[in-house]
Amino acid sequence: MYAEWIREGKLKPSSDWNKERQIKFTLQDPCQLVRKTLGDPVAEDMRYVVKAIVGEENFIDMTPNRSNNFCCGGGGGYLQSGFTEQRRAYGQTKANQILATKAPYCITPCHNCHAQVHDMSEVNDHAWETVHIWTLLNLSLGILGPNERTYLGEDLKDVDVFHPESEM
Amino acid sequence: MGDTAIKIGGARKSVFKDKVMKLLPEGGNLNACLTCGACASGCPATGLDGMDPRKFLRMAALGMDEEILSSNWVWMCSMCTRCMYVCPMQINIPQLVFNARATWAKEDKPKGITSSCDMALRNDTCSAMGATEEDFEFVIGDVLEEYQESQPEFAEMTADVNRKGAYYFLNQNSREPVTEPDEMVPLWKILHLAGADWTYGTKGWAAENYCLFSADNENWEKIVRLKAKAVEDLGCKVWLNTE
Numbered sequence: 314m315y316a317e318w319i320r321e322g323k324l325k326p327s328s329d330w331n332k333e334r335q336i337k338f339t340l341q342d343p344c345q346l347v348r349k350t351l352g353d354p355v356a357e358d359m360r361y362v363v364k365a366i367v368g369e370e371n372f373i374d375m376t377p378n379r380s381n382n383f384c385c386g387g388g389g390g391y392l393q394s395g396f397t398e399q400r401r402a403y404g405q406t407k408a409n410q411i412l413a414t415k416a417p418y419c420i421t422p423c424h425n426c427h428a429q430v431h432d433m434s435e436v437n438d439h440a441w442e443t444v445h446i447w448t449l450l451n452l453s454l455g456i457l458g459p460n461e462r463t464y465l466g467e468d469l470k471d472v473d474v475f476h477p478e479s480e481m
Numbered sequence: 482m483g484d485t486a487i488k489i490g491g492a493r494k495s496v497f498k499d500k501v502m503k504l505l506p507e508g509g510n511l512n513a514c515l516t517c518g519a520c521a522s523g524c525p526a527t528g529l530d531g532m533d534p535r536k537f538l539r540m541a542a543l544g545m546d547e548e549i550l551s552s553n554w555v556w557m558c559s560m561c562t563r564c565m566y567v568c569p570m571q572i573n574i575p576q577l578v579f580n581a582r583a584t585w586a587k588e589d590k591p592k593g594i595t596s597s598c599d600m601a602l603r604n605d606t607c608s609a610m611g612a613t614e615e616d617f618e619f620v621i622g623d624v625l626e627e628y629q630e631s632q633p634e635f636a637e638m639t640a641d642v643n644r645k646g647a648y649y650f651l652n653q654n655s656r657e658p659v660t661e662p663d664e665m666v667p668l669w670k671i672l673h674l675a676g677a678d679w680t681y682g683t684k685g686w687a688a689e690n691y692c693l694f695s696a697d698n699e700n701w702e703k704i705v706r707l708k709a710k711a712v713e714d715l716g717c718k719v720w721l722n723t724e
Binding site: 387 | 523525526529530557558559560561563566567593594597628632635654656661663666668676688689691694723724
């Protein structure tokens with residue numbers, strides 16, 4: 314959807330905020346969205362959106378990716394299953410992929426992935442921040458307010474804040 | 482992986498595997514395994530609880546029903562389907578796992594999953610966190626008003642609830658309205674700028690379905706039907722699942 318709206322010109326994100334900063338981002342392909350449902354075309358759309366909002370040179374893909382990606386370990390009820398130790402052992406495969414990109418941000422366009430990848434960062438010395446696309450899309454549109462930045466790192470807390478006076 | 486070899490005592494019948502084969506198109510190709518190990522080599526759950534996807538399938542083929550149906554590994558596999566994707570024979574191991582989960586007595590299944598399923602069945606919202614229709618409508622209205630005022634460029638932004646005839650019916654994971662409502666707003670702003678015609682519904686808005694994860698066939702279907710009915714009752718054209 315985001316890709317369609319950007320292509321149609323309804324949304325006009327800019328990656329200028331990251332021109333000087335050159336902060337790198339990687340992307341988790343959610344199994345449910347990509348491999349199990351819409352396949353590689355939606356994975357391409359996500360990359361189109363991510364590159365439009367963070368800058369093409371600031372996107373680093375994990376390997377393997379798209380339909381061949383590794384599951385993060387957040388799906389299938391894992392987060393509520395009580396098998397925490399096993400879930401984290403499972404998730405370390407994904408964590409190692411993220412670490413290999415050296416990107417300080419991992420974008421997770423899925424709720425389960427977000428929770429799991431966020432937790433895996435915590436058990437890996439908080440090696441990366443875990444963000445939704447909607448947060449970065451708002452940032453790149455210049456409309457991300459001060460109270461919508463929970464998942465951004467310190468480096469982006471004060472960048473292009475929309476209505477900073479509304480901070481709570 | 483260095484484990485002692487599995488000893489099988491004579492011919493056993495693969496009752497469980499045959500049962501699952503009857504459920505799946507082409508029998509899920511469950512008899513087509515070449516034992517190549519592509520599934521296990523790329524599975525993050527390989528090695529957990531001494532199990533991996535190839536071993537699980539082979540044990541099913543060998544009729545070791547008791548062993549695989551009592552293995553906790555079925556809860557350590559996320560059913561991500563990568564094994565099937567890389568399999569040269571497209572064997573549906575994830576469905577074998579799902580149906581193994583389904584054979585567990587409810588009281589033996591992980592409590593966190595079954596209680597989230599139970600909670601979702603308590604309200605027509607289908608919220609696994611138990612949020613009611615009133616809670617949801619209040620939070621949406623409250624947050625919307627707050628942002629319309631604090632970000633005047635978005636004074637005209639909408640987050641309608643139960644608006645009939647909207648094109649999109651948007652769902653929402655319970656976590657946002659219940660624990661971090663500010664996180665809903667960036668998406669509202671995107672929808673506003675794109676001019677999307679959308680609504681929430683008080684019924685069936687919760688995106689999650691833990692009854693599916695607990696392999697409770699009767700209740701996951703009940704929840705999906707309830708959600709689909711909510712979309713249809715409002716006459717919406719597209720059921721939009723959020724990030």
